[in-house]
Amino acid sequence: MRAKAVRMYGEDDLRLEEFELPKIKDDEILVKIMSDSICMSTYKLVKQGKKHKRAPQNIDTNPVIIGHECAGIIVEVGEKWKDKYSVGDKFALQPALNYMGKLDSPGYSYEYCGGATTYCIMPHEVMELGCLLPFHGESFFEASLAEPMSCIIGGYHANYHTNKQNYNHAMGTKKDGNIIILGGCGPMGMGAVSYGLYTENKPKRIVVTDISDARIEDAKKKISPEEAAQKGVELLYINTASLEGPYKTLMELTNYHGYDDVFVYIPNKSVVELGDSLLAFDGCMNFFAGPSNNDFTSEINMYNVHYTSAHIIGTTGGNNDDLMEALELAAKGKIRPAVMVTHIGGIDSIADATLNLPSIPGGKKLTYTQFDMPLTAIEDFEELGKTNPLLKQLAESVKRHNGLWNGEAEKILFQHHGII
Structure with missing residues (x-):
């Protein structure tokens, strides 16, 4: 052959x-x-x-x-x-x-x-x-595209939340919670928005950030806030480059509750640190973006890790179950x-x-x-x-x-x- x-x-x-x-x-x-x-x-x-x-x-x-x-x-x-x-x-x-x-x-x-x-x-x-x-x-x-979608789905499933009564972690993003996808107007970020509208633990709000008005406008055409609203999710696109204080504006969107699930989709030190600062009590930050520099580091607030149950994970790839879920949802037209x-x-x-x-x-x-x-x-x-x-x-x-x-x-x- x-x-x-x-x-x-x-x-x-x-x-x-x-x-x-x-x-x-x-x-x-x-x-x-x-x-x-x-x-x-x-x-x-x-x-x-x-x-x-x-x-x-x-x-x-x-x-x-x-x-x-x-x-x-x-x-x-x-x-x-x-x-x-x-x-x-x-x-x-x-x-x-x-x-x-x-x-x-x-x-x-x-x-x-x-x-x-x-x-x-x-x-x-x-x-x-x-x-x-x-x-x-x-x-x-x-x-x-089920393979990259499986990576996205794996990220959603890998996030977790804790409680103060026992040590049984609740896997997945928080139902009716706040999700933010930092650097999310690229291809993988848009896939994450698409899945967020159908995940079993559907959030009440998804905020997507970028630093380009053109990319944001393109993203809105692909998945509009109106479409998300029909599915019961508030979808907001924010250009953080146009804000004097991204932290304040992004926190105001949640009435200062913060974000239960933070996804970092670009390997940028300041973006990682912004994501860490936005975490709600018992919030989970997923460092999804894979850096090519094996010395990549960022600072995180260890006080919050200790006192407010902030936790950070990283995911790469998905498993067979994630891929089968992606194939099934795509075949049914749900993502x-x-x-x-x-x-x-x-x-x-x-x-x-x-x-x-x-x-x-x-x-x-x-x-x-x-x-x-x-x-x-x-x-x-x-x-x-x-x-x-x-x-x-x-x-x-x-x-x-x-x-x-x-x-x-x-x-x-x-x-x-x-x-x-």
Whole structure:
């Protein structure tokens, strides 16, 4: 089986190339990748190369396939798994393996397993841990985005609250509480807002901060305060850069109760310290943003830790249950992963987009690996569609779906390239 993939040979060394996949073993599965969204974690991997904790030391001679937010179709099933998986089934991948204490993970560690490829082999670790999950929805992009959504869901579930009567912690965000998502107008933050409107412990208020009016206005179009109000949640977007005293304004929004759950979505010292100061009694702050600097530190108020039960956690990735929840909610239309997507591209766009990810504005870069297509901003479809019939069709579809990428647009793209 010939495959085409984006492979990493070292720091900043990504190559799109064709190679031969070996025949699968009895405990492996061959899959066809249909979609793969680009994660900032992959950018961090590429910037570090062999220094990354998940990267093998022989990548210069045995390169790894990058990408882990992927979805596709099962092509061939090893003998061991024929009672559980069938050719033609759709799947999503949970890449956060925890196998015998090893850090190996698809998209980081495997020569023949990753998302930025036409075909790949799911190794026995993925299969043994049940990390190849069935997807029953229509659109592959929703299955790809289930992985970042699972990280968001995992963050919500990992927060906890205590009481003074016993030591039974109540897991999850506080029901009818105040949530603040600091630096939340990026793709992951918007995913967090989307999930916050449907979480079992629904809050009464979600405050989302950013320092850009343009990003805030874009966020309001994707998830409006009016839509949130219909679901019983007060949603507020605040530009903290325009405030002389962010602390005072943000606390006033809660009548000085403070925030029961604080999510920090950017690795910034002052933002972390602001989040710490905003915690309510028994508040929980989740440091969700992963810093690339392993010396990153911030000050926290230890007086509040001792006397007001303030507590701080950090989460990275999600588990299988989180991913299955994301898949189920997306398939039912209860969450909208599309709020994260701002760019669409083909397999030929992945290397350059990954290498330059922080400098490309917008949110998630969603790629389809079975064909070539320049990375294109969704907001540019209409203008480019004046001379490009395909982009004209995509622009019309996006307009019918509140400016968001959608299943209809995905089908248009596939039909144009003769994929399905």
